[in-house]
Amino acid sequence: MAAMVSVASAQTLDQIEKKGEVTIGVVTGVPPFGSIDASGKTVGYDVDVANLLAKDLGVKAKIVPLTPPARIPALQSGKVDILVATLAPTTERAKSVMFTMPYSAFQQVIVAKNSAKESSLKDMVGKSIGVPRGSPQDVQLTGMNLKGTKIVRFQDDAAAAQALFSGQVDAIAIPNTTALDILKKRNEQGNYEIKFAFSEQPNSIAVRQDAFQLHQWLNDFLYNIKLNGELNAISEKWIGTPLPNLPVF
Amino acid sequence: MFGQFGWHAITLLLIAARWTVLLSVLAFALGGLAGFAVALVRTSRSPVSRTITAAYIEIVQGTPVLILLFLAYFGVALIGIDVPPLLAASIALTVFSSAYLGEIWRGCIDAIPRAQWEASESLGMTRWQQLRHIILPQAFRISLPPTVGFLVQLIKNTSVASLISLVELTREGQLIANANFRPLPTYVAVALIYFVLCFPLSKYSQSLERRLHVGRQS
Amino acid sequence: MYHFNFTPVFRKFPEILSGALLTLIISSLAILLGFAVGVVCALLRTNGPKPLRTLVSIYVEAVRNTPFLVQLFIVYFALPTIGIRLTAVEAGILAMVANLGAYAAEIVRAGIEAVHRLQIEAGAALGMSRLQILRHVVLPPAIEAVYPSLTSQFILMMLASSLLSAISVNELTGVAQLLTSLTFRSFEIYFTIGVLYIVLTLLLKAAFQVIGFASFKRWRRLGGANLVFAPVQRFRRMLESARNA
Numbered sequence: 001m002a003a004m005v006s007v008a009s010a011q012t013l014d015q016i017e018k019k020g021e022v023t024i025g026v027v028t029g030v031p032p033f034g035s036i037d038a039s040g041k042t043v044g045y046d047v048d049v050a051n052l053l054a055k056d057l058g059v060k061a062k063i064v065p066l067t068p069p070a071r072i073p074a075l076q077s078g079k080v081d082i083l084v085a086t087l088a089p090t091t092e093r094a095k096s097v098m099f100t101m102p103y104s105a106f107q108q109v110i111v112a113k114n115s116a117k118e119s120s121l122k123d124m125v126g127k128s129i130g131v132p133r134g135s136p137q138d139v140q141l142t143g144m145n146l147k148g149t150k151i152v153r154f155q156d157d158a159a160a161a162q163a164l165f166s167g168q169v170d171a172i173a174i175p176n177t178t179a180l181d182i183l184k185k186r187n188e189q190g191n192y193e194i195k196f197a198f199s200e201q202p203n204s205i206a207v208r209q210d211a212f213q214l215h216q217w218l219n220d221f222l223y224n225i226k227l228n229g230e231l232n233a234i235s236e237k238w239i240g241t242p243l244p245n246l247p248v249f
Numbered sequence: 250m251f252g253q254f255g256w257h258a259i260t261l262l263l264i265a266a267r268w269t270v271l272l273s274v275l276a277f278a279l280g281g282l283a284g285f286a287v288a289l290v291r292t293s294r295s296p297v298s299r300t301i302t303a304a305y306i307e308i309v310q311g312t313p314v315l316i317l318l319f320l321a322y323f324g325v326a327l328i329g330i331d332v333p334p335l336l337a338a339s340i341a342l343t344v345f346s347s348a349y350l351g352e353i354w355r356g357c358i359d360a361i362p363r364a365q366w367e368a369s370e371s372l373g374m375t376r377w378q379q380l381r382h383i384i385l386p387q388a389f390r391i392s393l394p395p396t397v398g399f400l401v402q403l404i405k406n407t408s409v410a411s412l413i414s415l416v417e418l419t420r421e422g423q424l425i426a427n428a429n430f431r432p433l434p435t436y437v438a439v440a441l442i443y444f445v446l447c448f449p450l451s452k453y454s455q456s457l458e459r460r461l462h463v464g465r466q467s
Numbered sequence: 468m469y470h471f472n473f474t475p476v477f478r479k480f481p482e483i484l485s486g487a488l489l490t491l492i493i494s495s496l497a498i499l500l501g502f503a504v505g506v507v508c509a510l511l512r513t514n515g516p517k518p519l520r521t522l523v524s525i526y527v528e529a530v531r532n533t534p535f536l537v538q539l540f541i542v543y544f545a546l547p548t549i550g551i552r553l554t555a556v557e558a559g560i561l562a563m564v565a566n567l568g569a570y571a572a573e574i575v576r577a578g579i580e581a582v583h584r585l586q587i588e589a590g591a592a593l594g595m596s597r598l599q600i601l602r603h604v605v606l607p608p609a610i611e612a613v614y615p616s617l618t619s620q621f622i623l624m625m626l627a628s629s630l631l632s633a634i635s636v637n638e639l640t641g642v643a644q645l646l647t648s649l650t651f652r653s654f655e656i657y658f659t660i661g662v663l664y665i666v667l668t669l670l671l672k673a674a675f676q677v678i679g680f681a682s683f684k685r686w687r688r689l690g691g692a693n694l695v696f697a698p699v700q701r702f703r704r705m706l707e708s709a710r711n712a
Contacts, residue, residue, distance in 0.1 A: 130635070133632075133641070133644050133645055133648065134644060134645055134647060134648020134649065135648070138645075139648070139649065152555075152635045153635055153637070153641065153644075153645065154633070154634075154635050155412050155632075155633050156414065158420075158424055158427055159423065159633065161427050162423060162426060162427055162432065162540075162544050163544070163635070165426075165427065165430050165432075166432060166544045166545070166547040166548060166552075167547050168543065168544070168547065168552070168555070168635075182427065185427065185428040186427070186428055186429075186430060307665070308661075308665060311622075311626070311664060311665040311668035311669070312626070312661045312664050312665065313626040313628075313629035313630075313640065313664055314626075314629075315629045315630060315632070315640055316629060316640065316643075316660055316661050316664060319643075319653070319657045320654070320657050320658065320661065323647075323653035323654050323657060324654055401531075401532065405532075405533070405535070406534070408534035408535075408536045408537060409534075409536060409630070411536070412536075412630075412633055419534065419536055419537055419540075422537070422540075423540070426544065426545075431548075432540070432541075432544045432545035432548060433541070433545040433548050433549065435545075436537055436540050436541045436544070436545050437541070437545075439537055440529075440533040440534075440537050440538075440541070443532065443533045443534055443537065444529065444532045447532035447533070448528065448532045451528070451531065
């Protein structure tokens with residue numbers, strides 16, 4: 001079993017090229033970053049990035065779907081060589097794996113009627129924003145002390161969305177992924193849309209702690225696809241908003 | 250007005266309603282067992298026992314169901330377990346039922362005339378024998394109307410579990426209303442399903458009361 | 468091992484108290500209006516024309532056999548789709564009044580029906596009009612007889628106001644939920660809020676006792692010996708005698 005694992009894992013660029021394919025773990029159950037479509041295929045933002053990086057490496061991509069708790073163990077055991085799995089680069093995790101600069105982000109967005117003209121938080125004067133009570137966006141918006149903007153708190157995303165749809169609030173603040181999910185589920189065409197994003201929680205690619213060459217290459221890869229607009233295209237495709245300003249380290 | 254609200258939505262609601270029924274049955278059964286114990290202790294001869302159970306009943310009856318729910322949810326999480334909403338809701342509603350049923354049944358035991366106790370005592374019965382053969386059978390008869398009435402309350406109170414995301418009838422209604430933007434027919438349908446569950450029980454409770462010729466308990 | 472820490476709770480006590488105050492204000496308003504609605508409906512049920520009686524029956528059964536939370540959602544989330552948009556507090560109070568009104572209607576109706584026929588006939592013999600009879604002969608003893616049931620229902624309504632947090636009202640439960648996510652001391656906060664609700668319950672019970680003393684001469688005559696359940700015994704005895712008469 002151990003022999004199989006060591007043969008399967010490949011960390012240096014030479015090893016990967018020799019194998020002809022790179023095993024990349026992606027997450028499932030977190031649409032639109034990673035989910036299973038109707039035909040059982042794993043699709044999403046992360047999958048597109050994974051395929052892109054395999055192409056740039058000049059090898060085939062072997063996509064391995066993983067549930068969130070299984071991600072880091074799969075990398076550490078060699079089951080996968082790279083994780084493009086919506087991992088926030090926390091210091092706790094950085095003790096076990098190496099993170100690249102961020103390649104995506106959960107954004108908090110404002111959703112309102114199509115006819116609404118607001119394009120930033122400053123424009124929300126005199127308006128009410130519904131949020132799930134105690135959520136990160138609630139804490140953030142309340143802490144911002146926006147003058148003239150009323151923060152209205154509900155039980156959860158669904159209740160806040162209800163309030164928006166019945167006109168009880170002018171807008172709601174929810175994660176962009178939830179926004180897409182809710183807007184997609186509504187059968188009525190395009191009455192509401194995402195207006196703008198106002199905060200980010202970035203995600204990074206992860207490799208094993210000794211994969212220095214691969215780590216360096218991946219950072220370079222990300223730098224390039226940010227520059228040439230390919231990553232932005234993926235963001236527009238899956239999230240509907242342009243790539244936010246991702247911090248680098 | 251009905252727009253995109255149709256049979257599909259109603260089917261989804263009915264499927265979600267099974268959690269409503271499950272939760273009600275669970276809480277009624279477990280709460281009933283606990284409530285029976287509470288009622289017996291509440292009518293015991295020891296003033297200490299009586300005071301403790303009286304305090305328990307006052308405390309639970311003086312707390313909103315939603316707060317009981319949150320306490321169960323966060324309380325269980327304290328011992329480090331990932332709490333599924335169904336578990337938290339079952340615990341909260343069982344405690345809720347135990348206090349209310351305990352109080353109802355206590356009232357029924359108390360309503361049995363003193364003479365019954367005295368007569369059976371003079372026959373040499375122990376307290377347990379008195380309860381088992383004389384008091385409880387009579388108390389049972391008059392307990393039926395308010396007990397069935399409480400079951401109706403319980404079924405309605407399961408709707409509060411929607412606030413910790415248990416996808417029972419009310420929560421399903423919220424999710425559907427978000428998807429089809431027809432909150433009025435959706436929630437009216439939800440209300441109708443609850444009505445169909447509760448109304449027969451309410452009527453049954455009323456007919457039981459009439460047949461027993463008992464005065465209304467407070 | 469979880470360490471209980473109540474200091475964050477004490478630091479946030481002003482917010483908690485303002486939430487409790489809002490609960491008290493909303494509940495008091497709803498109790499007053501709900502009681503009025505209940506009395507009117509009870510009178511319509513016992514003395515009104517048949518179509519009105521049926522209408523009230525439908526209203527009462529519909530409210531009493533559906534959950535309060537669903538009624539709340541209908542008022543706040545669904546009514547706007549037919550043009551009736553209320554603020555969260557308005558919607559909450561409306562739903563509470565409608566709910567309490569139905570329960571109060573049933574309770575007061577039972578009290579009215581328990582008033583002995585002879586009393587009403589005596590009033591008529593004295594030349595009182597229908598309205599005067601209702602006002603002086605029927606209602607006062609009716610309400611006094613069902614006072615315990617009525618006040619219990621009022622207190623239940625105050626506890627049910629906790630559900631208003633689900634439509635964004637920052638009453639006691641709403642404040643509690645907010646503080647929980649800020650301080651993460653969930654268990655301590657909900658425990659404190661639970662205690663506060665019990666305090667509010669006792670406060671209301673005391674207030675109702677005082678109101679009872681002020682309104683019912685019989686209570687004053689009985690003096691301190693009158694505890695809440697005495698009227699119940701009298702009510703039951705009244706029922707028995709009415710049945711046997």
